Amino acid sequence: MHFTTLVALALGSVVAGQNNYPNMPVDFLQTTNPVTPLPQGKPWGGATAQNTNPYTNPPNTGVIRSFDFTISRGKISPDGYEKNALLVNNQFPGPLIEANWGDTIQVTVHNEIVGPEEGTALHWHGLLQHGTQYMDGVPGISQCPIPPNGTFTYTFNADLYGTSWWHSHYSAQYVGGLFGPMIIHGPSIANYDIDVGPVLLTDYFHKDYYSLVEDVVSTDFNKVLQPSDNNLINGHNNFNCSTITLNSTAKCTSNAGVATFQFTAGKTHRLRLINAGAEGMQKFSIDGHNLTVIAQDFVPVNPYDTQVVTLGIGQRTDVLVKAPAGYKGKSFTMRSSLAGNGCSITIQPDATAVVYYDTMHTPNTTAWPAFLDSVAHQCANDPISITTPLYPMKPTPPTTTKEIDINFAQNETGYWLWTMNDVSFRANYNDPVFLLAATGNDSYPMDPEWNVYNFGTNSSIRIVISNPGPAAHPMHLHGHNFYVLDVGTGAWDGTTIVNADNPQRRDTQIVPAAGYLVIQFEADNPGAWPLHCHIAWHVSAGLYVTVLERPDEITATKVPSIMAQTCRDWSAFTGGYVIDQIDSGL
Ligand SMILES: *[C@@H]1O[C@H](CO)[C@@H](O)[C@H](O)[C@H]1NC(C)=O
Ligand SMILES: *[C@@H]1O[C@H](CO)[C@@H](O)[C@H](O)[C@H]1NC(C)=O
Ligand SMILES: *[C@@H]1O[C@H](CO)[C@@H](O)[C@H](O)[C@H]1NC(C)=O
Ligand SMILES: *[C@@H]1O[C@H](CO)[C@@H](O)[C@H](O)[C@H]1NC(C)=O
Ligand SMILES: *[C@@H]1O[C@H](CO)[C@@H](O)[C@H](O)[C@H]1NC(C)=O
Ligand SMILES: *[C@@H]1O[C@H](CO)[C@@H](O)[C@H](O)[C@H]1NC(C)=O
Ligand SMILES: *[C@@H]1O[C@H](CO)[C@@H](O)[C@H](O)[C@H]1NC(C)=O
Ligand SMILES: *[C@@H]1O[C@H](CO)[C@@H](O)[C@H](O)[C@H]1NC(C)=O
Ligand SMILES: [Cu+2]
Numbered sequence: 001m002h003f004t005t006l007v008a009l010a011l012g013s014v015v016a017g018q019n020n021y022p023n024m025p026v027d028f029l030q031t032t033n034p035v036t037p038l039p040q041g042k043p044w045g046g047a048t049a050q051n052t053n054p055y056t057n058p059p060n061t062g063v064i065r066s067f068d069f070t071i072s073r074g075k076i077s078p079d080g081y082e083k084n085a086l087l088v089n090n091q092f093p094g095p096l097i098e099a100n101w102g103d104t105i106q107v108t109v110h111n112e113i114v115g116p117e118e119g120t121a122l123h124w125h126g127l128l129q130h131g132t133q134y135m136d137g138v139p140g141i142s143q144c145p146i147p148p149n150g151t152f153t154y155t156f157n158a159d160l161y162g163t164s165w166w167h168s169h170y171s172a173q174y175v176g177g178l179f180g181p182m183i184i185h186g187p188s189i190a191n192y193d194i195d196v197g198p199v200l201l202t203d204y205f206h207k208d209y210y211s212l213v214e215d216v217v218s219t220d221f222n223k224v225l226q227p228s229d230n231n232l233i234n235g236h237n238n239f240n241c242s243t244i245t246l247n248s249t250a251k252c253t254s255n256a257g258v259a260t261f262q263f264t265a266g267k268t269h270r271l272r273l274i275n276a277g278a279e280g281m282q283k284f285s286i287d288g289h290n291l292t293v294i295a296q297d298f299v300p301v302n303p304y305d306t307q308v309v310t311l312g313i314g315q316r317t318d319v320l321v322k323a324p325a326g327y328k329g330k331s332f333t334m335r336s337s338l339a340g341n342g343c344s345i346t347i348q349p350d351a352t353a354v355v356y357y358d359t360m361h362t363p364n365t366t367a368w369p370a371f372l373d374s375v376a377h378q379c380a381n382d383p384i385s386i387t388t389p390l391y392p393m394k395p396t397p398p399t400t401t402k403e404i405d406i407n408f409a410q411n412e413t414g415y416w417l418w419t420m421n422d423v424s425f426r427a428n429y430n431d432p433v434f435l436l437a438a439t440g441n442d443s444y445p446m447d448p449e450w451n452v453y454n455f456g457t458n459s460s461i462r463i464v465i466s467n468p469g470p471a472a473h474p475m476h477l478h479g480h481n482f483y484v485l486d487v488g489t490g491a492w493d494g495t496t497i498v499n500a501d502n503p504q505r506r507d508t509q510i511v512p513a514a515g516y517l518v519i520q521f522e523a524d525n526p527g528a529w530p531l532h533c534h535i536a537w538h539v540s541a542g543l544y545v546t547v548l549e550r551p552d553e554i555t556a557t558k559v560p561s562i563m564a565q566t567c568r569d570w571s572a573f574t575g576g577y578v579i580d581q582i583d584s585g586l
Contacts, residue, residue, distance in 0.1 A: 043102050049189045049300040049390045055128070055481075055524065058159040059102030065158075067097060067105070071120055071178065072112040079230045079239040080256030084208050085177035086113065086168070093200055093235045093276070094166070094180025097124075101161040101186035108153045111146045117577070119145025119429065119570065123169040124182065125314060126298045126507045128159045128479055133434050133527040133554075134563050136478060138169045140427025140585050141528055141546060142434045144567035145170055152566060160298040160481075161186025163198065163272035163316045171583055172536040175278040176209035183272065189300035189390060190292075192320050193267040200235065201273060201311060201336045203228035203280035203346060206244075209536075210582075216537040217583045219414040226537070228280060231338055231351035234259040239348070259353040260360060261334065266325040270294075272318050275311035278536040280344035281472065281510070282311045283375045286355055287332045287365035292320040293387070297506035299481055300390040307368040310339070310381050312474030314508040314534035323357070331356040331363040335371065342513075343379035343472060379472050380512045384484050384504045392502035395483045395520050398462035402453060404545065406467045406511070406533075417542045418533070424542030425451045425532075427585030430571060433546055434528040435563055440555040451545040455523060457552065462520040463531070464492055467511045473538060475517060476508040477547070479529040482519040489515040508534060526550035526557070532586070540583035 043061040044052075074087045088094040099105050111120050123137035135156040136142040146152045161184040168178035181198035205212055206229045215223040230239050236259040241252035263269055275282045285291070285308045292303045295318035309317045331354055338349035354363055407419045417424040426449040433450055446452055455461050462485070467473060484504040485497045489512055497503060497518075511517035532544035 043100055044187050048187045052187070053391060054160055058157060060157075061100060061102040063100065063103045065099040065103050065105050067095065067107045069095070069107055069122070070110045070112055073115060076177065077251065077253070077256065078232060078235045079204060079237050080241065080253035081206050081239055082251040083206055086173055086209070087177050088180065092177050093202070094178065096180060096198065097166060097182040099158040099184050101158055101184055103158045104155060105158055106153060106155045108151065109146060111148055111150050113148060117148035118170070118173070119147055119573075119579070120168055120170045120173060120178070121145050122154065122166055122178070124154070124156060124164070124166050126160065126164040127156060128525060129156055129527070130159060130525050131557060132156050133479070133557065134438070134559050138478070138530055138586065139432070140429045141432055141530055143432055143563060144570035145429050146566060147570045147573035150566070150569055152562070158184045160184065162295050162298045162300070163274060163318050164298060165200070165274050165276050167276065169586055171585060172209045172213050172278065172540050175205065175212065175536050179276050181272070181274055190294040190303060190320060191268070192270045194264060194269045196261060196269050196271050198272045198274055199233065201275050201277065201282040201284060201351065202232045202235070203277040203338055203344070204230040204232050204237075205278065213540050213583050217541050218416060219410070221416055224416050225345050228278065228338070228344070228346040230348045231280070231336060231346070233334065233336055233351045233353040236353070237351045261353060261355050263321070263323045263327070263355050263357055265323050265328040265357050267323055269321045269323065270318060271321060272316065273309060273311060274316045275313050277313050279313070280338035280346055280349070281379065282336050283339055283371060284309045284311065284336045285368055285371035286321060286334045287363070287367060289321050289323070289332065289355070292322070294318050294320055296387060296504070297481065297508060299505045301387045302390060304386050306382070307370045308374045310374065310378065312381065312472070312508060312510040312534065314474050314476045315506070327357050329358050331361050332365045333363045333367070335367060337375045339374075339379055340376050341379050342470065381487075381510045384487060384498050387504045388499055388502045389505050393505065394501050395485070395497075395503065396460060398460045398520055399458040400455060401462040401464060403464045403466065406465065406469065406473065406543065408469055418538050419542060420451060420545045423448060423451050425449060425544035425584050425586075426542065429579065429581070429585060430567065430574065432567070433548070434554070435559065435567070437528055437548065437551050437554045438557045438559050452528070452548050453545055454548045454551060457550060459523050460520065461523055461547070461549070462518065465511050465517045465519070466491065467513065467515055467517070470513050472510050472512050473533040473535060473543065474508050474510050475531065476534045477519070477521070477529060477531045479525045479527050479549075480521040481505040481507050482521040484509050485518040485520055487511065487515070487517045492516045492518050523549050526553035528554070530586070539586050542584045544584060544586060
């Protein structure tokens, strides 16, 4: 046994925590403060969130933001329990990527994963990758994996602005630690004084990701449901080591510490909430403070007030927090809890952090009743009727409508798998769908397991997702912000469009249990775009389709030779090494 005495474990205890992502570096401009324009500053000129279509007019600054990512194995103990992880530059969570709208982001990735070796690929969640799909980072779709000892440089435009994250899309590697926040500064969407930066909300597992995937993709139904062990805010939370059995080599410390955030009384703060977790739906709140929602995913919205924000995995919500002048000297509990009511599977659902003014001390504040109620009962996003994007867009009738049903069943060899229209997806890392399409090879064998939906030259695509089962799913589409036309329980009535003149747009939306989700998007981005559940275990077990959009125009993409070279390198690696692809691959 090895664990230290339990001190300061009570809710809201203040121990040696920290925020990994303090306020923005100075070379990134606060758009709310008038400053002397610099070459890299305010490149969007007179563009505002209200007057500029973000999908047709991204600026081009000519500025390159370079990052160097070395991926390796390492040990971490963010909640006091030591475990093996996959890390970028030995950091957990991974480094912040930060740029201005219109900059070019360049990330050079070195795959130094050994013991055992694994391929990898990094995805930049929510960016459109218009004309650069080969940089989308999805193995078996947009690239071959980066082989062990390989180096690959991602180069892409910061084509939308706001809050997001990057993560590995290779199996469930990101659950093992390969993820981090991404901030793209753009035109002002609201007035605030202080950008507090990213607030990562992540359910947390003590087992390594690989053994979790082995359990989750299983013939044994009892293994499919793997509870998370803890919940973290910016990679911190306390854990009570006495609640688990520890062997002689295990290391566990009970008072690891919580994240802390310094606020200024009388000022308005911007928090960038990100659910970068594996399985759980997060409910976020700060005792004694109201939240004003100003953006959902990469879409600025007309502000609305709330005391609790719901985030499915992959979703982001930017909130403003106005700090009353009278809060000087006080401390408050920040909370993120995994939604109950069958919505998340967890042993320890509650993450806390401390919001303090001037001097930090142990908060003794109580949660909003609305927060407790939402944690207990609301297994869905806020009603979409509440939100309208700042830049209004009205969808036209679609040229095609596809219905897709989600299901969960055993395949012929007894594995419990998720299906979309009865097919459980499985990637072929050696034959990325987009790269095949880009070579104009329309004779390639379209493996039914790739679950490709060819939408031809359709200009507007509607997808009606039916989810009869008992689990909610955060559905994410690459390459687009989709319109959310309707969402709810039961079946869609076939006509209702909520806020028809300006429906919600975002890149991830929760389809509730025993419910439906109707999305629509313009086919303005030729490519082979993943549409999948962002619960790591569900996409591992096949809850995935590829939207093949304007395949005739994909051939115009000038694919750099590094893509073919990476496939040759991957093929050379797999030639001498049998890849144990224990899941769908994504
Ligand atoms: C990667 O490099 C290490 C150290 O140089 C070497 O031991 C290993 O065999 C290499 N792996 C591959 C797949 O080339
Ligand atoms: C930690 O867990 C043990 C065992 O369940 C329990 O007895 C103890 O009260 C817990 N400590 C705290 C501070 O919650
Ligand atoms: C002890 O626990 C640690 C961490 O959970 C694990 O990595 C290790 O394999 C275990 N050792 C034994 C002998 O079971
Ligand atoms: C929160 O909002 C309510 C309703 O608008 C208001 O009465 C209250 O004063 C606000 N509280 C704080 C701390 O801003
Ligand atoms: C916390 O506040 C409650 C009432 O608000 C009070 O009863 C309790 O004594 C306080 N606890 C501490 C440790 O200050
Ligand atoms: C069932 O799924 C498992 C896990 O993906 C796979 O290994 C197996 O080949 C599948 N069986 C059949 C008959 O497709
Ligand atoms: C098309 O791709 C398939 C699968 O990689 C390959 O077998 C076939 O030779 C290709 N056809 C042409 C004409 O390149
Ligand atoms: C539109 O998409 C449907 C699939 O939903 C497809 O069958 C049809 O061929 C497409 N139409 C055109 C003109 O490409
Ligand atoms: Cu799911």
